[in-house]
Amino acid sequence: MSSTTNGQRPLLSAVGLSKYFPLETGLLASLRGNTSTVKAVESVTLDVYAGQTVAVVGESGSGKSTLGRLLLRLLQPSAGQALYQGADIFGMNRAELRAFRRQAQIILQDPYASLNPRMRVDQIIREPLDIYDEGSKAERQKRVQELLERVGLNRNHERAFPSELSGGQRQRVGIAAALALSPRVIIADEPTSSLDVSVQAQTLNLLSDLQRDLGLTYVFITHDLSVVQHISDRVAVMYLGKIVEEAPTEILFAEPKHPYTQVLFSAIPLPDPARRMNWDLPKGEPPSPLNPPSGCHFHPRCPQAMSACAHTVPRFQAVGRDHGLACLLYEDGTGS
Amino acid sequence: MSLLSVRDLSTEFRSGGRWLEAVSDVAFDLQRGEILGLVGESGCGKSTIAYSVMRLLARNARIRSGEVWLEDVNLATLDEEELQDLRGRQISMIFQDPTTALDSLFTVGHQVIETLQEHLDLDAAGARGRALELLRQLGIPAAEQRLKAYPYQFSGGMSQRIALAIAIACHPQVLIADEPTTALDVTIQAQILQLIRRLLVDEQGTGVLLITHDLGVVAQVCDRVAVMYAGKIVEFGDVHSIFANPLHPYTQALLNSLPSKGIARGRLENIQGRVPGLADRPAGCRFHPRCPQAKVVCRERVPPLRQVSARQEVACVLYD
Ligand SMILES: Nc1ncnc2c1ncn2[C@@H]1O[C@H](COP(=O)(O)OP(=O)(O)OP(=O)(O)O)[C@@H](O)[C@H]1O
Ligand SMILES: Nc1ncnc2c1ncn2[C@@H]1O[C@H](COP(=O)(O)OP(=O)(O)O)[C@@H](O)[C@H]1O
Ligand code: SF4
Ligand code: SF4
Ligand SMILES: [Mg+2]
Ligand SMILES: [Mg+2]
Helix, strand or coil, rough: CCCCCCCCCEECCCCEEEEEECCCCCHHHHHCCCCCCCEEEEEEEEEEEECEEEEEEECCCCCHHHHHHHHHCCCCCCCEEEEECCEHHHCCCHHHHHHHHHHHEEEECCCHHHCCCCCCCCHHHHHHHHCCCCCCCCHHHCCCCCCCHHCCCHHHHHHHCHHHHHHHHHHHHHHHHHCCCCEEEEEECCCCCCCCCHHHHHHHHHHHHHHHCCEEEEEECCCCHHHHHHHHEEEEECCEEEEEEEEEHHHHCCCCHHHHHHHHHHHHCCCCCCCCCCCCCCCCCCCCCCCCCCCCCCCCCCCCHHHHHCCCCCCCEECCCCCEECHHHHHCCCCE | CCCCCEEEEEEEEEECCEEEEEEEEEEEEEEECCCEEEEECCCCCHHHHHHHHHHCCCEEEEEEEEEEEEEEEEHHCCCCHHHHHHHHCCEEEEEEHHHHHHCCCCCCCCCCCCHHHHHEEEEEEEEHHHHHHHHCCCCCCCHHHHHHCCCCCCCHHHHHHHHHHHHCCCCCCCEEECCCCCCCCHHHHHHHHHHHHHHHHHHHEEEEEEEECHHHHHHHHEEEEEEEEEEEEEEEEEEEHHHHHHCCCHHHHHHHCCHHHHHCCCCCCCCCCCCCCHHHCCCCCHHHHHCCCCHHHHHHHCCEEEEEEEEECCCCCCCC
């Protein structure tokens, strides 16, 4: 994978990171046979450089949110490491963890669900400052004002409850709260998925402005490839818990190599009636991660599957500068 | 004669002791074998139109005026019993959340077969055979077993296919689809849209009213599109013309705010503000507080929808 960018060290990395959820016994287990864990994230390796945006894309259940939560140590991994400035976040002591938590924040998809409905906007934005005991009362209040202005909200919104705001305004409140402690990296989990295009555009513009002005680093989780193209420097494509392809955005969009990436791209409805899709669609649905297919997880749906794909697990390997993927078509000795 | 013809439809909701109009003088025709898209931001009244046509409105809602002709029958004047008979047989609807159309207590097979027997003269074996055929047509693998399964055992995409199977079981002439793929992954969305386009519209000649806020979906599958803003149709016409040459400032703004428009990174254009609530709809052109091209006259004059070219109608003073 991308080992260096201008010889820099990555700000945040995943190294062979895995998360297996134990499966509850009972109805689900008996329905699905005898599998005992869900492999939500499996051996993910990913580097995120300071000031860049890495998009993580994939369909529902592919493990994007789980990866995001692991990178913030909101979940314990089953295997592997997550490094922040070279230090394993899972090995941090209390003080180190407290320092890390200030520098790494999360923005969630549904601003309805993620904001406390009984708190007013200024309280929500001030809460991280209170928790970290930042500055005097007056300084906190001033910081809240700054943040409100920074995300394009005004004094009228200060004393409002989340229910009194539009979806886009609620998302701004979530962003302001995430910025309160001046973090360096923000994990944004589907921050615009529930918004109308017009409001989505406002939010994406705000996130770009903040990145430019504050030098922020983003891990941008989404299922929407048109957003990815607009916002990210690099893209990692996930399928059933694994990264199947990773590359700089322009390269991935110009020449997607992994059959799954190609399928995903061909299914985006382009807003251009002169370029209608050929409807060459993959059969079936993403399989359940409770019982993933053998070999390459994508083989039952892959238009280019070979017989080896049903039992050989493809290795992730470089296919070009900064471009990696996991597919037997590109492994030596098999296929092309 | 059009398949479905909506004329001067106005629908209102009772709220805070007042009747507030959500849909104002909306008119459109739907032809056989076409997909007509209905787009606009959330709250513009798209679903309200769908529910008005189906006469499935909420308790606090009423159609204030207007006609809804399904061929030569005005649905707006039928009683509930007559409507029951038409729904499912002549006109059907699917929703964003497919589970609303499925009963969790019964097997999927029971529900499909029940719909078939309700409207068609089929015996048990005949209905079962037709149900199996439907599921296969809709790309549902292992159809035999699926008939015995309960709705909770299905993914979102599979549930939407089943809902579609039930909706089209009796070959309705009109299908109203309200955000049918909004909750689904792109690959599954593409499969469902393909089914609607190929199987229903191109092969069977069904007329589909497709409600969506996704302009990509409109561009890919619709023949014509109506753009709605704050309860009114502001632009209407052929999809190719409107995407190539959007005339209404609102349509232009919606298209410009799409991230995929420019490949390069940079700022997206956007519309300031938001769709006004029912009680706050401005006088004159309802878009004027957000319109970059608004003039003084726009605050008073309500621009009517006018034909400006062979394939486009627009409601804006700039084209008077
Ligand atoms: N706490 C948990 N316990 C058990 N299984 C879980 C848990 N959290 C996630 N999973 C499972 O792990 C897999 C990956 O889930 P995750 O939420 O990371 O996917 P995602 O890519 O974010 O999907 P979406 O696009 O729907 O948000 C799924 O199969 C999910 O059901
Ligand atoms: N049952 C209801 N009571 C009161 N107002 C409603 C009701 N249903 C919808 N509305 C209002 O009517 C307007 C149009 O809503 P809707 O048709 O759902 O829009 P869309 O489908 O375009 O998002 C919105 O302002 C909405 O808040
Ligand atoms: S390894 Fe085989 S099945 Fe998997 S993506 Fe490559 S060709 Fe397709
Ligand atoms: S009528 Fe006026 S305010 Fe309305 S869209 Fe046209 S220019 Fe804008
Ligand atoms: Mg998620
Ligand atoms: Mg709606």
